[in-house]
Amino acid sequence: MLTQAAALVDEGGIVLDLGSGTGSTARAFRACGREQLLWRFFDNDPELLDIAGSQFAQAELVVGNLADVDALMLDGVALVTASALLDLMPRDWVTALGKRLRQEGIPFYAALSYDGKMRWTPPLPQDKAVTAHFNLHQCSDKGIGGALGPESGAQSAEVLRGLGFDVKLADSPWTLGTDQAALHAELLDGIGTAATEAGLPEGTEWAKTRRAMVKNSQAMIGHTDLLALPS
Ligand SMILES: C[S@@+](CC[C@H](N)C(=O)[O-])C[C@H]1O[C@@H](n2cnc3c(N)ncnc32)[C@H](O)[C@@H]1O
Structure with missing residues (x-):
């Protein structure tokens, strides 16, 4: 799906990346051979934008709040992208964005929205409860209203259709193997804390137990990619 999205933009075309962070969407496009795109990175964190700008010299850096969909600069934009963002956003936001993109005839590629499924090898009895509470936490308000969380792929597809x-x-699972133990451990802390905040006190202990076995564990964190083309 990444290749299909990347093919929608001509060399030198402008891509607006929402919630760009340090520019991981652009790095993924570059890795599939699209090096000559003009990126317009949009985020509310100027420090992350600076990092993105240091890696893409011609990029335009825009500090702003995604809440104001009407203020998004779509002039000259051939494609709007987002990575790991849709699950943080409310359904109303997707509707507002979809309406603007439909009006302008711009396609939308949203990669890596968390889909609510997590699996570990070897399993622990608390994995299911932690996942359920983490999923609840994912639906909390991240600043713009109740987030779509694990439903973000399916619900965004429904709205945009x-x-x-x-x-x-398309399913886009993220697998963390034994060679990514440090990243895995960091992720476990975040999952455990979120599960605890969502009402599972054992979440913190679960993270500690899993951290102790991280060098011999694998994790699968389910994600969905979405491509919406104005018909
Ligand atoms: C989970 S990160 C994803 C970053 C990047 N796209 C990636 O895949 O690594 C979400 C990003 O959205 C930005 N963000 C969250 N809420 C925002 C808002 N209301 N306005 C602008 N940016 C926002 C955050 O600063 C962060 O960089």
Whole structure:
């Protein structure tokens, strides 16, 4: 799906990346051979934008709040992208964005939205409860309203299809192996804390136990990619 999204933009075309962070979407496009795109990175964190800008010299850096969809600069934009963002956003936000993109005839590629599924090898009895509570936490308000969380792929597809987009969804699981123990351990802390905050006191202890076995564990964190084409 990444290749299909990347093919929608001509060399030198402008891509607006929402919630760009340090520019991981652009790095993924570059890794699939698209090095000559003009990136417009949009985020509310100027420090992350500076890092993105240091890696893409021609990029435009825009500090702003995604809440104001009407203020997004879409002039000259051939494609709007987002990575690991849709699950943080409310359904109303996706509707507002979809309406603007539909009006302008701009396609939308949203990669790596968390889909609510997590699995570890070897398993622990608390994995299911932690996942359920983490998923609850994912639906909390991240600043713009109740987030879609694990439903973000399916619900965004429904919204965008309703607005007349041709929408494709694809599973895009993220696997953390024994060679990514440090990243895995960091992730476990975040999951445990979120599960605890969502009402599972054992979440913190679970993270500690899993951290102790991280060098011999694997994790699968389910994600969905979405491509919406204005028909
Ligand atoms: C989970 S990170 C994803 C970053 C990057 N796209 C990636 O895949 O690594 C979400 C990003 O959205 C930004 N963000 C969250 N809420 C925002 C808002 N209301 N306005 C602008 N940026 C926001 C954060 O600063 C962060 O960089």
